[in-house]
Amino acid sequence: MAKLWTEPVTTALRADGLRVADLDTSATPGFLGGKQLGKSMLPERGEVLSVLQEKLFAHGRTGGNRRVLLILQGMDTAGKGGIVRHVIGSVDPQGVDHASFGVPTEEERAHDFLWRIRKRLPAAGQLGVFDRSHYEDVLVVRVHGLVPQSEWEQRYDRINAFEKEVADSGTTIVKVAMFVSLDEQKRRLRARLERPDKYWKFNPADITERAFWPEYQKAYQAVLDRTNTDYAPWYVLPADQKWYSRLAVTELLIDALTGLNLDWPGANFDVAEQLRLLDQS
Secondary structure (H helix, E strand, O other), X not given: OOOOEOOOHHHHOEOOOOOHHXXXXXXXXXEXXXXXXXXXXXXXXXXXXXXXXXXXXXXXXXXXXXXXXXXXXXXXXXXXXXHXXXXXXXXXXXXXXXXXXXXXXXXXXXXXOOHHHHHOOOOOOOXXXXXXXXXXXXXXXXXXXXXXXXXXXXXXXXXXXXXXHHHHOOEEEEEEEEEOOHHHHHHHHHHHHOOHHHHHXXXXXXXXXXXXXXXXXXXXXXXXXXXXXXXXXXXXXXXXXXXXXXXXXXXXXXXXXXXXXXXXXXXXXXXXXXXXXXXXX
Protein backbone atom coordinates (compact mmCIF):
# COMPACT_ATOMS: atom_id res chain seq x y z
CA MET A 1 0.00 0.00 0.00
CA ALA A 2 2.79 2.44 0.82
CA LYS A 3 4.00 2.44 -2.78
CA LEU A 4 0.54 3.16 -4.14
CA TRP A 5 -0.14 6.17 -1.94
CA THR A 6 2.15 9.18 -1.75
CA GLU A 7 0.75 9.97 1.70
CA PRO A 8 -1.86 8.56 4.06
CA VAL A 9 -5.40 9.08 2.80
CA THR A 10 -6.20 10.92 6.03
CA THR A 11 -3.59 13.51 5.08
CA ALA A 12 -4.38 13.59 1.37
CA LEU A 13 -8.06 14.36 1.96
CA ARG A 14 -7.96 16.44 5.13
CA ALA A 15 -9.93 19.64 4.67
CA ASP A 16 -7.48 21.97 6.40
CA GLY A 17 -7.32 25.21 4.41
CA LEU A 18 -9.10 23.76 1.36
CA ARG A 19 -11.15 26.06 -0.87
CA VAL A 20 -14.21 24.36 -2.35
CA ALA A 21 -14.17 26.63 -5.41
CA ASP A 22 -10.64 25.46 -6.27
CA LEU A 23 -11.25 21.72 -5.88
CA ASP A 24 -10.44 19.48 -8.84
CA THR A 25 -13.28 16.98 -8.57
CA SER A 26 -11.64 14.59 -11.06
CA ALA A 27 -8.44 14.29 -9.01
CA THR A 28 -7.30 11.23 -7.04
CA PRO A 29 -5.31 12.82 -4.18
CA GLY A 30 -2.44 10.72 -2.90
CA PHE A 31 -3.09 7.68 -5.11
CA LEU A 32 -0.50 6.73 -7.72
CA GLY A 33 -2.47 4.04 -9.54
CA GLY A 34 -5.18 4.36 -12.15
CA LYS A 35 -8.75 3.13 -12.45
CA GLN A 36 -8.04 -0.53 -13.15
CA LEU A 37 -5.61 -0.86 -10.28
CA GLY A 38 -7.89 1.04 -7.94
CA LYS A 39 -10.88 -1.15 -8.78
CA SER A 40 -8.82 -4.32 -8.45
CA MET A 41 -7.72 -3.31 -4.96
CA LEU A 42 -11.23 -2.85 -3.60
CA PRO A 43 -12.03 -6.52 -2.82
CA GLU A 44 -8.76 -7.03 -0.93
CA ARG A 45 -9.07 -3.80 1.03
CA GLY A 46 -12.70 -4.63 1.65
CA GLU A 47 -11.59 -7.86 3.31
CA VAL A 48 -9.25 -5.91 5.58
CA LEU A 49 -12.10 -3.57 6.45
CA SER A 50 -14.42 -6.50 7.12
CA VAL A 51 -12.07 -8.10 9.65
CA LEU A 52 -11.58 -4.80 11.48
CA GLN A 53 -15.32 -4.16 11.54
CA GLU A 54 -15.96 -7.65 12.91
CA LYS A 55 -13.52 -6.93 15.74
CA LEU A 56 -15.48 -3.77 16.53
CA PHE A 57 -18.74 -5.74 16.51
CA ALA A 58 -17.26 -8.42 18.79
CA HIS A 59 -15.95 -5.68 21.07
CA GLY A 60 -19.46 -4.27 21.42
CA ARG A 61 -20.96 -7.69 22.07
CA THR A 62 -18.59 -8.25 24.99
CA GLY A 63 -19.06 -4.99 26.86
CA GLY A 64 -16.92 -2.53 24.91
CA ASN A 65 -18.20 0.97 24.15
CA ARG A 66 -16.29 1.91 21.00
CA ARG A 67 -18.08 2.69 17.75
CA VAL A 68 -17.41 4.42 14.42
CA LEU A 69 -19.68 6.91 12.66
CA LEU A 70 -19.21 7.62 8.95
CA ILE A 71 -20.95 10.81 7.81
CA LEU A 72 -21.43 11.12 4.04
CA GLN A 73 -22.42 14.58 2.87
CA GLY A 74 -22.74 15.66 -0.74
CA MET A 75 -24.99 16.93 -3.52
CA ASP A 76 -27.24 14.51 -5.35
CA THR A 77 -25.33 12.02 -7.57
CA ALA A 78 -22.13 12.55 -5.54
CA GLY A 79 -22.02 8.79 -4.95
CA LYS A 80 -23.17 8.39 -1.35
CA GLY A 81 -25.35 5.42 -2.24
CA GLY A 82 -22.46 3.76 -4.07
CA ILE A 83 -20.30 4.07 -0.96
CA VAL A 84 -23.00 2.36 1.08
CA ARG A 85 -23.39 -0.47 -1.45
CA HIS A 86 -19.77 -1.08 -2.41
CA VAL A 87 -17.86 -0.15 0.78
CA ILE A 88 -20.25 -0.74 3.65
CA GLY A 89 -21.67 -3.68 1.71
CA SER A 90 -18.36 -5.50 2.16
CA VAL A 91 -18.77 -5.83 5.94
CA ASP A 92 -21.09 -7.81 8.21
CA PRO A 93 -24.52 -6.11 8.11
CA GLN A 94 -25.16 -7.15 11.74
CA GLY A 95 -22.62 -4.55 12.78
CA VAL A 96 -23.89 -1.72 10.58
CA ASP A 97 -26.47 0.93 11.47
CA HIS A 98 -27.38 2.89 8.34
CA ALA A 99 -29.50 6.04 8.52
CA SER A 100 -30.61 8.25 5.65
CA PHE A 101 -31.79 11.76 6.46
CA GLY A 102 -34.11 13.37 3.96
CA VAL A 103 -36.61 16.19 4.32
CA PRO A 104 -37.65 16.28 8.00
CA THR A 105 -41.01 14.78 8.84
CA GLU A 106 -43.67 16.77 10.65
CA GLU A 107 -42.65 15.09 13.90
CA GLU A 108 -38.97 15.88 13.31
CA ARG A 109 -39.73 19.53 12.53
CA ALA A 110 -41.45 19.80 15.90
CA HIS A 111 -38.14 19.09 17.64
CA ASP A 112 -34.66 20.58 17.70
CA PHE A 113 -32.67 19.89 14.51
CA LEU A 114 -30.37 17.47 16.35
CA TRP A 115 -33.24 15.40 17.78
CA ARG A 116 -33.53 13.00 14.85
CA ILE A 117 -29.74 12.70 14.66
CA ARG A 118 -29.35 11.71 18.29
CA LYS A 119 -31.92 8.96 17.81
CA ARG A 120 -29.79 7.29 15.14
CA LEU A 121 -26.35 7.42 16.70
CA PRO A 122 -24.70 3.98 16.52
CA ALA A 123 -24.69 1.69 19.53
CA ALA A 124 -21.53 0.18 20.99
CA GLY A 125 -19.77 -2.07 18.49
CA GLN A 126 -21.61 -0.61 15.52
CA LEU A 127 -20.37 1.04 12.34
CA GLY A 128 -22.89 3.83 11.89
CA VAL A 129 -23.44 5.41 8.48
CA PHE A 130 -25.25 8.70 7.95
CA ASP A 131 -26.37 9.33 4.36
CA ARG A 132 -26.74 13.10 4.75
CA SER A 133 -26.88 14.33 8.32
CA HIS A 134 -27.30 17.28 10.66
CA TYR A 135 -25.29 19.28 8.13
CA GLU A 136 -28.41 19.58 6.00
CA ASP A 137 -29.43 22.19 8.56
CA VAL A 138 -26.55 24.47 7.61
CA LEU A 139 -26.55 23.59 3.90
CA VAL A 140 -30.02 23.22 2.37
CA VAL A 141 -31.54 25.28 5.15
CA ARG A 142 -29.02 28.07 4.60
CA VAL A 143 -29.14 28.05 0.80
CA HIS A 144 -32.94 28.18 0.67
CA GLY A 145 -33.46 30.42 3.67
CA LEU A 146 -35.70 27.93 5.43
CA VAL A 147 -34.95 29.54 8.78
CA PRO A 148 -33.59 33.01 9.62
CA GLN A 149 -29.81 33.49 9.42
CA SER A 150 -29.76 34.19 13.14
CA GLU A 151 -30.95 30.61 13.65
CA TRP A 152 -28.72 28.67 11.24
CA GLU A 153 -25.70 30.81 12.13
CA GLN A 154 -25.60 29.49 15.71
CA ARG A 155 -25.88 25.87 14.56
CA TYR A 156 -22.18 25.56 13.70
CA ASP A 157 -21.17 25.93 17.34
CA ARG A 158 -23.98 23.61 18.41
CA ILE A 159 -22.80 20.98 15.91
CA ASN A 160 -19.25 21.21 17.23
CA ALA A 161 -20.45 20.78 20.80
CA PHE A 162 -22.67 17.86 19.79
CA GLU A 163 -19.86 16.09 17.93
CA LYS A 164 -17.49 16.64 20.86
CA GLU A 165 -20.03 14.96 23.11
CA VAL A 166 -20.39 12.06 20.67
CA ALA A 167 -16.63 11.66 20.31
CA ASP A 168 -16.13 11.73 24.08
CA SER A 169 -18.67 8.91 24.42
CA GLY A 170 -16.39 6.52 22.51
CA THR A 171 -17.33 7.24 18.91
CA THR A 172 -14.73 7.80 16.19
CA ILE A 173 -16.28 10.25 13.71
CA VAL A 174 -15.28 10.18 10.04
CA LYS A 175 -16.87 13.02 8.04
CA VAL A 176 -16.63 12.88 4.25
CA ALA A 177 -17.74 15.74 2.02
CA MET A 178 -18.18 14.42 -1.53
CA PHE A 179 -17.95 16.76 -4.51
CA VAL A 180 -18.70 16.16 -8.19
CA SER A 181 -18.45 18.73 -10.95
CA LEU A 182 -21.62 20.12 -12.46
CA ASP A 183 -20.70 18.41 -15.75
CA GLU A 184 -20.31 15.05 -14.05
CA GLN A 185 -23.54 15.55 -12.16
CA LYS A 186 -25.29 16.30 -15.45
CA ARG A 187 -23.93 13.06 -16.94
CA ARG A 188 -25.15 11.06 -13.96
CA LEU A 189 -28.58 12.66 -14.01
CA ARG A 190 -28.86 12.00 -17.75
CA ALA A 191 -27.93 8.36 -17.18
CA ARG A 192 -30.85 8.06 -14.77
CA LEU A 193 -33.22 9.58 -17.30
CA GLU A 194 -32.03 7.26 -20.08
CA ARG A 195 -32.56 4.03 -18.12
CA PRO A 196 -36.02 2.94 -17.01
CA ASP A 197 -34.47 0.92 -14.18
CA LYS A 198 -33.00 4.17 -12.80
CA TYR A 199 -36.09 6.38 -13.00
CA TRP A 200 -36.76 5.70 -9.33
CA LYS A 201 -33.48 7.40 -8.44
CA PHE A 202 -34.33 10.60 -10.32
CA ASN A 203 -35.83 13.60 -8.59
CA PRO A 204 -36.81 16.61 -10.75
CA ALA A 205 -35.69 18.83 -7.87
CA ASP A 206 -32.11 17.74 -8.59
CA ILE A 207 -32.14 19.83 -11.76
CA THR A 208 -33.54 22.83 -9.91
CA GLU A 209 -30.83 22.56 -7.26
CA ARG A 210 -28.08 22.85 -9.89
CA ALA A 211 -28.84 26.55 -10.22
CA PHE A 212 -27.93 27.03 -6.58
CA TRP A 213 -24.42 25.56 -6.81
CA PRO A 214 -22.63 28.90 -6.13
CA GLU A 215 -24.67 29.25 -2.94
CA TYR A 216 -23.95 25.64 -2.01
CA GLN A 217 -20.23 26.24 -2.52
CA LYS A 218 -20.36 29.07 0.02
CA ALA A 219 -22.41 26.95 2.42
CA TYR A 220 -20.01 23.99 2.14
CA GLN A 221 -17.04 26.29 2.61
CA ALA A 222 -18.55 27.59 5.83
CA VAL A 223 -19.12 24.01 7.01
CA LEU A 224 -15.49 23.07 6.34
CA ASP A 225 -14.14 26.25 7.89
CA ARG A 226 -16.27 26.14 11.03
CA THR A 227 -16.76 22.44 11.85
CA ASN A 228 -13.42 20.85 10.92
CA THR A 229 -12.11 19.77 14.33
CA ASP A 230 -9.50 17.36 15.65
CA TYR A 231 -12.21 15.19 17.22
CA ALA A 232 -14.42 15.22 14.10
CA PRO A 233 -12.29 16.12 11.06
CA TRP A 234 -13.62 16.70 7.58
CA TYR A 235 -12.20 14.79 4.61
CA VAL A 236 -12.90 16.32 1.22
CA LEU A 237 -13.40 13.71 -1.48
CA PRO A 238 -13.21 14.54 -5.20
CA ALA A 239 -15.97 12.22 -6.42
CA ASP A 240 -16.04 12.37 -10.21
CA GLN A 241 -14.29 8.98 -10.28
CA LYS A 242 -16.42 6.47 -8.40
CA TRP A 243 -13.66 3.90 -8.04
CA TYR A 244 -11.47 6.41 -6.25
CA SER A 245 -14.29 7.52 -3.95
CA ARG A 246 -14.93 3.94 -2.88
CA LEU A 247 -11.26 3.11 -2.40
CA ALA A 248 -10.59 6.30 -0.45
CA VAL A 249 -13.54 5.82 1.94
CA THR A 250 -12.48 2.20 2.46
CA GLU A 251 -9.03 3.44 3.47
CA LEU A 252 -10.48 6.10 5.76
CA LEU A 253 -12.52 3.48 7.59
CA ILE A 254 -9.57 1.09 7.78
CA ASP A 255 -7.54 3.89 9.35
CA ALA A 256 -10.31 4.74 11.84
CA LEU A 257 -10.82 1.12 12.90
CA THR A 258 -7.10 0.39 13.07
CA GLY A 259 -6.73 3.38 15.36
CA LEU A 260 -9.03 1.74 17.91
CA ASN A 261 -6.36 -0.93 18.54
CA LEU A 262 -8.99 -3.60 19.15
CA ASP A 263 -8.19 -7.28 19.53
CA TRP A 264 -10.46 -10.29 19.52
CA PRO A 265 -12.22 -10.64 22.90
CA GLY A 266 -10.92 -13.49 25.03
CA ALA A 267 -13.10 -16.43 25.99
CA ASN A 268 -15.15 -16.08 29.17
CA PHE A 269 -15.28 -19.87 29.53
CA ASP A 270 -12.83 -22.75 29.83
CA VAL A 271 -11.95 -23.55 26.20
CA ALA A 272 -10.37 -26.91 27.02
CA GLU A 273 -13.40 -27.94 29.06
CA GLN A 274 -15.78 -26.97 26.27
CA LEU A 275 -13.72 -28.94 23.75
CA ARG A 276 -13.89 -31.98 26.04
CA LEU A 277 -17.64 -31.66 26.40
CA LEU A 278 -18.01 -31.22 22.65
CA ASP A 279 -16.01 -34.39 21.98
CA GLN A 280 -18.27 -36.27 24.37
CA SER A 281 -21.50 -34.99 22.84
